[in-house]
Amino acid sequence: MKMCFFINPSQPQSQTLKTKLKELGYMVLQTQNTDEIDQAGKQCQQLILFFDDSKFAYKFLKENRWNGFRLFSVLLLLKKPVLSPDNQRMLASVALEVFGIEEETQLLEKIKKFEEKKEDDLDIEFSIHKELEENQ
Amino acid sequence: MTTLPEAIRKKQFLVTDDYESMRVMIAEHLKQLGVEKILFASSGNQALKMIKQNQGKSEQIEFLLTDMIMEDGNGIELVKAVRADATLKSLPVLMITSKAEVGLVIDAVKAGVNNYIVKPWQLEDLAKKIIDSQAKIKS
Numbered sequence: 001m002k003m004c005f006f007i008n009p010s011q012p013q014s015q016t017l018k019t020k021l022k023e024l025g026y027m028v029l030q031t032q033n034t035d036e037i038d039q040a041g042k043q044c045q046q047l048i049l050f051f052d053d054s055k056f057a058y059k060f061l062k063e064n065r066w067n068g069f070r071l072f073s074v075l076l077l078l079k080k081p082v083l084s085p086d087n088q089r090m091l092a093s094v095a096l097e098v099f100g101i102e103e104e105t106q107l108l109e110k111i112k113k114f115e116e117k118k119e120d121d122l123d124i125e126f127s128i129h130k131e132l133e134e135n136q
Numbered sequence: 137m138t139t140l141p142e143a144i145r146k147k148q149f150l151v152t153d154d155y156e157s158m159r160v161m162i163a164e165h166l167k168q169l170g171v172e173k174i175l176f177a178s179s180g181n182q183a184l185k186m187i188k189q190n191q192g193k194s195e196q197i198e199f200l201l202t203d204m205i206m207e208d209g210n211g212i213e214l215v216k217a218v219r220a221d222a223t224l225k226s227l228p229v230l231m232i233t234s235k236a237e238v239g240l241v242i243d244a245v246k247a248g249v250n251n252y253i254v255k256p257w258q259l260e261d262l263a264k265k266i267i268d269s270q271a272k273i274k275s
Contacts, residue, residue: 001161029157039234040157043256 002115003040004048004077006030008056014079017050017107024111034064041072046115050077058090075099075114138169138263144270145170147198148190152176152183152214153232154206158255162201162232169263180209184217191223199266204233204240204252212240212247219248228269232257 004026006018018028026048031037041047051057057076075097091098099110139145149171151162156178163174175195177183180202187197200218204211211231218224231244231252241252250269253262 001164003157003161005157027157027160029160031155031157033155036155036157039155039255040161043158043161 001044002026002046002048003044004028004050005037005040006050007032007060008052014050017077020107021048021111024108032060038064041074044072046073046075046117048075048077048111048114050079052079054078054087054091058087062093073097073114073117075111138260140169140171140263140266144199144266145172147171148173148175148195149199149201150175150177150183150186150197152178152180152200152202152206152211154178154203154208158203158232165257165259165262166201168259169266178208179206180211180214180217182208183214184209187218187224187227188221197227199270200227200229201266202229202231204231204237204244212244212249215244215247215249226273228266228273230265230269 002025004021006028007030021028037047037049049057049061051060057078061074061076076091076099078091078098078100088098097110097114099107149166151159151166151174153159153162159176159178163176166174173195175186175197177186183200183202187200190196200214202211202214215229215231218227218229229249231241231249232255233241233244233252234255238254241249244252250272251265253265
């Protein structure tokens with residue numbers, strides 16, 4: 001089962017993104033309930049989370065990542081990507097992959113690569129991210 | 137390929153969970169196991185209403201899969217209410233719990249749950265637990 005959660009309730013949902021994800025076999029749901037996301041993530045092993053705002057994405061994931069959200073991988077999709085190295089580094093510490101949906105041509109490729117990630121990759125990524133986090 | 141015996145596949149299932157994502161995932165697995173008739177409830181109270189309303193009708197609930205902790209009427213209370221009705225004593229009930237809720241399983245069994253499965257589950261385990269829940273009703 002492939003699942004994507006649209007997180008920000010205020011955002012005008014990107015219909016194009018929804019359609020693309022559905023074409024790739026994703027169930028698209030909207031929630032901010034961290035317990036639901038945690039349970040779904042553990043069942044699916046991988047989740048795509050779509051945020052409108054990078055600051056909110058960082059806050060939301062940082063608050064939950066090292067508690068519940070650590071047994072599955074997250075592809076963080078952002079409506080408005082923040083490209084400064086500092087912000088990229090911050091977001092990389094809370095998600096396995098970060099991608100701005102404005103770069104539409106690469107979106108399918110990015111999602112497919114994310115789906116191919118193995119558990120070993122995930123362990124390595126987590127240890128790197130944890131190291132980054134601790135050094136901040 | 138894992139599947140359920142025909143007698144179980146033909147049953148009307150009711151999936152009760154307050155999280156839409158969980159309802160969708162459980163239903164997806166039931167479909168993979170060959171179940172075609174699936175209804176949904178998002179709370180224990182709604183599930184009980186559906187079970188009672190559908191009794192004796194074409195959509196009579198013949199197998200209940202329920203989450204343990206829900207905001208509006210939890211799974212254990214639902215099962216207690218089901219078992220309190222003599223006509224529902226033979227309804228198989230499989231409870232779905234998270235690891236954190238395993239301590240409540242004894243209460244669930246006392247309430248009349250036939251078996252339980254811990255999230256995240258594997259398709260094969262779900263099939264085994266469904267078959268076991270049905271067998272416990274028969275015995």
